[in-house]
Amino acid sequence: xxxxxxxxxxxxxxxxxxxxxxxxxxxxxxxxxxxxxxxxxxxxxxxxxxxxxxxxxxxxxxxxxxxxxxxxxxxxxxxxxxxxxxxxxxxxxxxxxxxxxxxxxxxxxxxxxxxxxxxxxxxxxxxxxxxxxxxxxxxxxxxxxxxxxxxxxxxxxxxxxxxxxxxxxxxxxxxxxxxxxxxxxxxxxxxxxxxxxxxxxxxxxxxxxxxxxxxxxxxxxxxxxxxxxxxxxxxxxxxxxxxxxxxxxxxxxxxxxxxxxxxxxxxxxxxxxxxxxxxxxxxxxxxxxxxxxxxxxxxxxxxxxxxxxxxxxxxxxxxxxxxxxxxxxxxxxxxxxxxxxxxxxxxxxxxxxxxxxxxxxxxxxxxxxxxxxxxxxxxxxxxxxxxxxxxxxxxxxxxxxxxxxxxxxxxxxxxxxxxxxxxxxxxxxxxxxxxxx
Amino acid sequence: xxxxxxxxxxxxxxxxxxxxxxxxxxxxxxxxxxxxxxxxxxxxxxxxxxxxxxxxxxxxxxxxxxxxxxxxxxxxxxxxxxxxxxxxxxxxxxxxxxxxxxxxxxxxxxxxxxxxxxxxxxxxxxxxxxxxxxxxxxxxxxxxxxxxxxxxxxxxxxxxxxxxxxxxxxxxxxxxxxxxxxxxxxxxxxxxxxxxxxxxxxxxxxxxxxxxxxxxxxxxxxxxxxxxxxxxxxxxxxxxxxxxxxxxxxxxxxxxxxxxxxxxxxxxxxxxxxxxxxxxxxxxxxxxxxxxxxxxxxxxxxxxxxxxxxxxxxxxxxxxxxxxxxxxxxxxxxxxxxxxxxxxxxxxxxxxxxxxxxxxxxxxxxxxxxxx
Numbered sequence: 001x002x003x004x005x006x007x008x009x010x011x012x013x014x015x016x017x018x019x020x021x022x023x024x025x026x027x028x029x030x031x032x033x034x035x036x037x038x039x040x041x042x043x044x045x046x047x048x049x050x051x052x053x054x055x056x057x058x059x060x061x062x063x064x065x066x067x068x069x070x071x072x073x074x075x076x077x078x079x080x081x082x083x084x085x086x087x088x089x090x091x092x093x094x095x096x097x098x099x100x101x102x103x104x105x106x107x108x109x110x111x112x113x114x115x116x117x118x119x120x121x122x123x124x125x126x127x128x129x130x131x132x133x134x135x136x137x138x139x140x141x142x143x144x145x146x147x148x149x150x151x152x153x154x155x156x157x158x159x160x161x162x163x164x165x166x167x168x169x170x171x172x173x174x175x176x177x178x179x180x181x182x183x184x185x186x187x188x189x190x191x192x193x194x195x196x197x198x199x200x201x202x203x204x205x206x207x208x209x210x211x212x213x214x215x216x217x218x219x220x221x222x223x224x225x226x227x228x229x230x231x232x233x234x235x236x237x238x239x240x241x242x243x244x245x246x247x248x249x250x251x252x253x254x255x256x257x258x259x260x261x262x263x264x265x266x267x268x269x270x271x272x273x274x275x276x277x278x279x280x281x282x283x284x285x286x287x288x289x290x291x292x293x294x295x296x297x298x299x300x301x302x303x304x305x306x307x308x309x310x311x312x313x314x315x316x317x318x319x320x321x322x323x324x325x326x327x328x329x330x331x332x333x334x335x336x337x338x339x340x341x342x343x344x345x346x347x348x349x350x351x352x353x354x355x356x357x358x359x360x361x362x363x364x365x366x367x368x369x370x371x372x373x374x375x376x377x378x379x380x381x382x383x384x385x386x387x388x389x390x391x392x393x394x395x396x397x398x399x400x401x402x403x404x405x406x407x408x409x410x411x412x413x414x415x416x417x418x419x420x421x422x423x424x425x426x427x428x429x430x431x432x433x434x435x436x437x
Numbered sequence: 438x439x440x441x442x443x444x445x446x447x448x449x450x451x452x453x454x455x456x457x458x459x460x461x462x463x464x465x466x467x468x469x470x471x472x473x474x475x476x477x478x479x480x481x482x483x484x485x486x487x488x489x490x491x492x493x494x495x496x497x498x499x500x501x502x503x504x505x506x507x508x509x510x511x512x513x514x515x516x517x518x519x520x521x522x523x524x525x526x527x528x529x530x531x532x533x534x535x536x537x538x539x540x541x542x543x544x545x546x547x548x549x550x551x552x553x554x555x556x557x558x559x560x561x562x563x564x565x566x567x568x569x570x571x572x573x574x575x576x577x578x579x580x581x582x583x584x585x586x587x588x589x590x591x592x593x594x595x596x597x598x599x600x601x602x603x604x605x606x607x608x609x610x611x612x613x614x615x616x617x618x619x620x621x622x623x624x625x626x627x628x629x630x631x632x633x634x635x636x637x638x639x640x641x642x643x644x645x646x647x648x649x650x651x652x653x654x655x656x657x658x659x660x661x662x663x664x665x666x667x668x669x670x671x672x673x674x675x676x677x678x679x680x681x682x683x684x685x686x687x688x689x690x691x692x693x694x695x696x697x698x699x700x701x702x703x704x705x706x707x708x709x710x711x712x713x714x715x716x717x718x719x720x721x722x723x724x725x726x727x728x729x730x731x732x733x734x735x736x737x738x739x740x741x742x743x744x745x746x747x748x749x750x751x752x753x754x755x756x757x758x759x760x761x762x763x764x765x766x767x768x769x770x771x772x773x774x775x776x777x778x779x780x781x782x783x784x785x786x787x788x789x790x791x792x793x794x795x796x797x798x799x800x801x802x803x804x805x806x807x808x809x
Contacts, residue, residue, distance in 0.1 A: 227754065256537055296783045339537060343757035343781045346526075 039193020048117045055185040058169045063186030074145035083109040089311035095319030099143035106284040108319035111312040113192040119241040123301045123317045126291045130184035149176040192367040201423045215361025221410035227344045228303045233424035238306035245299035247336030248316045249285035255338045259298045262286045298340040310363045310374045323381035328355045329390035349406040500770025508535045510762045511548025511709035512729035517558040527730040531762040545572050548709030549579025549674035579674040580615040585632040607668045614673035618644035645689040646675045668703040668771020676708045681737035703771035717742035723792045733759025746801045747808035
């Protein structure tokens with residue numbers, strides 16, 4: 001399965017969503033796990049996990065089993081973990097995922113690390129909870145290919161251990177909703193902070209090399225990454241949780257033409273199923289538009305988290321950018337122009353050294369548990385540095401085109417922006433006592 | 438794949454559509470009871486224009502079919518590129534938009550303020566960029582184009598600032614509405630100082646804009662040849678009414694100009710200058726403000742026309758928010774449906790029927806956020 005993407009949450013959105021939710025009186029208020037790693041906000045955890053869906057050990061155990069079980073797919077070849085492989089940072093290292101019978105889907109598998117904090121799930125945000133999300137890939141003909149919910153339930157019922165497990169955990173027989181609850185419970189344990197960045201930001205100046213420190217300053221300054229990927233105490237996942245057209249689709253398709261056709265489909269009211277369009281056709285490139293039908297969302301995809309970005313490539317919704325250097329090249333020239341390009345996109349004018357610095361910084365966002373993988377990945381990506389199809393120095397430097405003023409270059413000699421509060425201090429929320437998940 | 442894979446949103450839309458479908462089946466009395474409520478819901482959602490929620494198939498009102506369209510680009514406020522290429526990017530974006538329209542508009546109206554300080558480099562740069570517009574361009578002048586050399590270069594480049602033409606049964610009039618009484622000679626101001634003062638907009642020195650007696654006389658003679666049933670569309674840079682004097686959103690002889698149009702059945706005035714969504718209706722005259730490509734402008738604290746659907750505060754971090762271009766669909770009736778193509782937001786249509794009904798029908802979706 002592939003719960004595309006995105007990340008983190010807007011406090012306001014979650015507060016709103018949760019305040020509207022009736023909370024069962026008979027359940028204890030669940031506190032956040034006492035062992036949240038550095039970089040994972042306890043406040044965020046509390047906001048993101050509805051009390052009645054907090055991961056209990058039994059549910060997590062069942063959820064993990066289901067997550068890894070290929071029998072949830074129509075031909076017993078694909079499980080959730082096929083596209084969200086724990087060894088690959090819960091992504092699959094492929095440009096686009098492959099489902100049953102070797103079928104390719106249209107979008108890249110995002111990591112589900114920290115997906116519990118996402119304000120919405122999937123690259124286009126069409127599911128609002130992990131539970132909703134967990135169901136769709138099982139039924140998607142290109143992913144796990146089960147024909148319908150009843151078929152899934154019937155199949156799981158033929159497996160005695162699950163009949164037993166569901167009875168034990170949910171006190172009733174197998175059903176599709178509980179199955180999703182269990183998988184989501186497991187996913188709610190997949191938080192990940194504890195990166196070198198977190199040590200640096202909490203005061204360990206030696207955690208960063210000079211290049212990484214320059215990279216962090218550029219990230220918040222000239223490179224303007226923080227426009228959408230601001231990393232701060234209320235958004236420790238480095239995502240604004242919004243949807244932007246950055247021109248990725250315009251690389252390879254006649255995007256204006258595609259957009260015109262898509263608009264026509266929606267406007268004439270002769271629309272096909274959103275999910276069909278989103279998953280099976282070239283209209284998939286219209287992104288968020290297929291969900292909201294708002295013209296301003298044409299070609300917009302969710303801002304993904306940058307946590308663990310080093311190990312969750314290839315990048316972008318279609319996995320079309322191979323390395324973080326390619327990603328930087330894309331932004332450096334201001335994206336690819338198209339009528340719906342986000343207004344925040346403009347050339348950055350980063351020099352080669354500055355790009356190296358920002359990439360170096362991005363590698364500091366990897367959780368310590370994946371350090372070995374990240375090191376390999378860094379070497380592999382650096383090996384591809386000479387092959388950079390997105391690079392267009394003339395445009396990035398303003399020698400070609402009309403591409404806007406540059407943000408000021410941070411002056412490290414004067415003050416490191418990291419020292420002047422761009423991250424901030426989290427209000428202390430005591431992890432109330434402790435039923436551990 | 439079939440309906441089995443419907444997303445949350447799809448289900449939501451389907452349920453809502455079903456709800457409105459059911460409404461159609463109600464008898465008239467029940468319908469009237471719920472119509473008000475549902476229209477409110479629809480408008481409140483702001484997701485679709487209320488038009489698409491029209492519950493009764495009202496017989497097509499006379500003259501609501503479009504006869505042709507023209508596009509508009511306005512208030513580009515260009516500086517020379519070496520000083521600032523931000524506004525250059527914006528006009529290029531507008532040109533791309535207009536060239537991408539399908540079908541192509543009959544012509545493009547440029548609404549004035551091509552230049553920022555009327556300098557030759559600015560005006561020539563604008564003229565050069567506008568050459569790449571595929572449809573024919575009709576030019577109007579603005580005060581930023583004019584007060585450095587009192588329109589000399591602008592007139593050289595684009596011809597006289599007031600003229601009229603007929604197109605597919607509509608009589609078009611282009612006015613120079615930014616003339617001012619001489620405030621500079623007595624003060625001994627240089628052309629640059631004069632330009633700076635006018636560009637400052639908000640000052641006590643300059644006089645108010647006016648069309649002026651000679652041009653009004655020209656207009657009177659021009660209109661004398663036109664049948665009173667012919668729809669008239671007027672282009673003026675400043676609104677042809679008195680909006681907010683301190684910012685000079687004001688045409689001092691507006692009443693005299695309006696009087697000249699009184700005998701005609703349908704008159705529409707398209708104006709630039711205010712950089713905002715703006716709609717007004719005075720008697721037989723509809724007024725539409727256009728968007729700027731350069732920057733949005735807040736609403737005046739008082740005197741805002743009642744029919745204006747306000748836009749909310751633009752995002753200061755986004756160059757293009759609150760800016761844009763647009764399209765006017767000229768209807769058989771001679772009135773226009775106006776499409777604001779806001780670059781960072783969803784497009785907003787202001788239909789002729791909204792103005793004609795005094796704001797009762799086809800109300801455009803209002804922003805849920807406070808205006809500014």
